[in-house]
Amino acid sequence: MGTKIVILGAGYGGVMTSVKLQKILNYNEAEVTVVNQHDYHYLTTWLHLPAAGTIHHDNCRIDIESIIDTNQFNFVKGTVESIQPDNKQVSLADGRVLDYDYLVVGLGSEPETFGISGLKEHAFTISNINSVRLIKEHIDYMFAKFTQEPDRADYLTFIVGGAGFTGMEFVGELCDRIPALCKEFDVDPAHVQIYNVEAAPTALPGFDPDLIDYAVELLSSKGVTFKINTPIKECTPDGVVLADGEEIKAKTVVWTGGVRGNSVIEKSGFEVIRGRVKVDEYLRAPGYDDVFVIGDGSLVIDETQNRPFPPTAQIAMQQGEALAENLAKSIRGGQITKFQPDLKGTVASLGKGEGIGIVGNKKVFGSTAAMLKEVIDHRYLYKIGGIGLVMKKSKF
Amino acid sequence: MGTKIVILGAGYGGVMTSVKLQKILNYNEAEVTVVNQHDYHYLTTWLHLPAAGTIHHDNCRIDIESIIDTNQFNFVKGTVESIQPDNKQVSLADGRVLDYDYLVVGLGSEPETFGISGLKEHAFTISNINSVRLIKEHIDYMFAKFTQEPDRADYLTFIVGGAGFTGMEFVGELCDRIPALCKEFDVDPAHVQIYNVEAAPTALPGFDPDLIDYAVELLSSKGVTFKINTPIKECTPDGVVLADGEEIKAKTVVWTGGVRGNSVIEKSGFEVIRGRVKVDEYLRAPGYDDVFVIGDGSLVIDETQNRPFPPTAQIAMQQGEALAENLAKSIRGGQITKFQPDLKGTVASLGKGEGIGIVGNKKVFGSTAAMLKEVIDHRYLYKIGGIGLVMKKSKF
Structure with missing residues (x-):
């Protein structure tokens, strides 16, 4: 098999990365594994509706299988325990260990x-x-x-x-x-x-x-x-x-x-500000060219205001799409491009x-x-x- | 106005008494008042269904107004506090006092x-x-x-x-x-x-x-x-x-x-066995010719087995129907008849x-x-x- 890409989390960022990557990649060009705690994706920006009971929670979730082709990508239902970036490995709560060449961390947020x-x-x-x-x-x-x-x-x-x-x-x-x-x-x-x-x-x-x-x-x-x-x-x-x-x-x-980044990131030794990794312009974690952080776990500075962009679904999705293109370029040996949000x-x-x-x-x-x-x-x-x-x- | 009949409780007994009495009585023959804690009657024998959630609770209740003609009978929504049989009065929790010539006590049961x-x-x-x-x-x-x-x-x-x-x-x-x-x-x-x-x-x-x-x-x-x-x-x-x-x-x-009779009965000084009044063959409370007790608050002996009939909807309904006929006879000066369950x-x-x-x-x-x-x-x-x-x- 080719390059191993592991995508942690099927939230807005992880799903957009996966969906876009499935469109770009050719058969067997990479071995992609998506890891998620549930076998469904949920629409975080709708959650206030079932919380109040105005719509049913099933309206806010989508089976992973109906948006990601699991013949093309592996899907692993599991909870991420920790990342070992120096070993290029991810450990799951049930003891499984996944190796990667490129890692996408889209593990979302926790309440602050x-x-x-x-x-x-x-x-x-x-x-x-x-x-x-x-x-x-x-x-x-x-x-x-x-x-x-x-x-x-x-x-x-x-x-x-x-x-x-x-x-x-x-x-x-x-x-x-x-x-x-x-x-x-x-x-x-x-x-x-x-x-x-x-x-x-x-x-x-x-x-x-x-x-x-x-x-x-x-x-x-x-x-x-x-x-x-x-x-x-x-x-x-x-x-x-x-x-x-x-x-x-x-x-x-x-x-x-308020929210902060998923605690797995901090526990895994990445440098964080309120649980979030201040990524570089290619969405990479400092010191690791093969670890990309997107969504609520990433911190991107808005240069025009000199403060971080607030964590939103919009930016997570744009990060996911941009990252999918860069991952494809990387495994094809191309030049990757800078992420520029367009809110x-x-x-x-x-x-x-x-x-x-x-x-x-x-x-x-x-x-x-x-x-x-x-x-x-x-x-x-x-x-x-x-x-x-x-x-x-x-x-x- | 004519004779004052007060019916306490719109359970199986109280409702059957009321419905039957409305059919028998002529206009203004008696002033009948039905007192109930809620403005609905509920189907006690169905309650295990909404308790488990297999049907909605609204399917087990019926507006009082849709079964009792409130132009003909008075309906009072209220909680009975006590009965003063010697004064022929009923006190409600909100302070109201009702006078009666005949009282029907159909206040149901409480958990034992x-x-x-x-x-x-x-x-x-x-x-x-x-x-x-x-x-x-x-x-x-x-x-x-x-x-x-x-x-x-x-x-x-x-x-x-x-x-x-x-x-x-x-x-x-x-x-x-x-x-x-x-x-x-x-x-x-x-x-x-x-x-x-x-x-x-x-x-x-x-x-x-x-x-x-x-x-x-x-x-x-x-x-x-x-x-x-x-x-x-x-x-x-x-x-x-x-x-x-x-x-x-x-x-x-x-x-x-298990269940016992409504505590109002005991509190009001009636002699009870596990909260229930051992009524005579005309469903009267001992010592009071004008107080009838029906349903779960009444105790009727099954002579064939020499033990009380279990409190059921069936017997409450039969009591209600029989009592309505006796009440009509009473106010018309007729001879009342003995209650005989036919289970x-x-x-x-x-x-x-x-x-x-x-x-x-x-x-x-x-x-x-x-x-x-x-x-x-x-x-x-x-x-x-x-x-x-x-x-x-x-x-x-």
Whole structure:
């Protein structure tokens, strides 16, 4: 066989690398192995929907086999334990060891709790299919418990920590879901309280002020209480304690306040900043010409602003596509090219038919933003699975 | 206005009394008030189905307004606090007081825990819409939690205390639901454990041995572990401790081991045996010619066996119908007649298409029993709501 390429993770970055590489490579030109914890790929940017229960989690996942041709590439279902870059090896949790000539690390992110006490133990996170299915079932369960103990306001108090994109998108969905939940469980909607708590001096830090105002006003009008400029001091089994001393009793705390790179990267000895590898212009880990890091585990500096690009699906996908071309060039002995992100903008959904976004330099609101979000989602599905996948997974 | 009749509870007994009474009474012949905790009637004998999640709880409840004409009878949504039979008054939890000339007490049952420690605090019961909705959501939640902590076998261990009719019917449904739950949550069915624990020397004590064998073998073949002749010593947040010292770790314990009469009856000073009033042959509480007790709160002796009839929907319905006729006779100054149950038999479901039963002297098994159970259910719906209700609520 030819060159061994191992791709760790089938998230946005790993899947785009794989799909593109399958298009470029000829038969037997390389032996490619894709490793993923599950036998499905999930749409991380949709996870706030099944978390709130507005769509089923199956709508957010796609069998690996339906997007990657497993006759052409090997697929290994397994959890990565560590990478030994000096030996060019990867160890899996079940003891298997994989050799590589080129390694693609697309292992995604983990929640960043900034050392806030109790958050790791008591807060839910919007991280993967299992974690959002748990949030959905937990919320349903709290409604069922409330009908038995109607003096327990904490059962129907929902705290979302972090008013970034994920936090606000989730809050938007939750507002949409509450009427159905109240009907299902015979609960008066007046009993439900939703808090969105953010440490920064504004919601959506760094985003356009007009769009921030729009989002905050919209969600406030749906009943959300914002606590901005209010760090969480502690999370307990009973709720949260804020930095200003206020305690909010709630049986549901969802933490969306930040992510860091997968801990496997740091454990494997790579130099990291908040779990992320500051890759070179070819997406390589410092010191290793054969290890590429993409997606949430990579850190790419935006030279125009002199700060890292935020970790998004968009940049992960662009990295995956660029990397696939460079991998093909490498095994063919060609010259590899520099990665240059070409970010089109950012759109966030805020419940059904609502959203905000920046496309180019243009601000978009409301139904326009919601529609754009759908277009972006469909474009991705088309890229990885063609029109068939778009039809199958469409939220419409 | 004429005679004041107050009917407490809209269960099988209360509803049958009300429906029959509406048919017999002429306009303004009596002022009838029906008091119920909810604005719906629920089908107690179906509750094991939504508890397991095989049907939606809404299929087991019917708006009071759709079975009782609230132009003819008053409907009061409220919780009965106590009865003052010497003052001919009923006090509700919200402070309202109702006067009566004749009182019908059809307040149903409460779980009987026989003093087993921790059962009241930690076990679920199949008692009403809220309690079974909680069981269903709890089970779903346990599956969701297991996907996050796959070493927690207790999340997928289900203990049903009591192998009487309700216990075995619930276990049968649960077996039917497990495959769907495993699919929904990506769980290997091999992780699921179901125990049915019974203190008596046999499952379904007092029932026909052939039918008991059939039921136990059927459910065993579906994976249920029976622990017969094994009292539960204690229920804890972590599971149960059996009398023989064995501890089974389980986050779900459903207690179906027995019922007693509603505690309001005892609190109101009536003489009770396990919460039930031993009524006379006219269904009257001892010492009160104007207080009738029906359903699970009443105790009627089966003279042929010299022991109480078990509390069933069937006897409650017959009591309700007989009582309606006697109430009409009473207010018209006629002679009331003795209540004589005419029990047709007993049929229990054991999951979809399966069941056991005795009809007359005939034993029925399998699909015949399951079909008979449906016929019985439909007959009841027809009695209280006509063919429209049968069509609406049919489980087919």
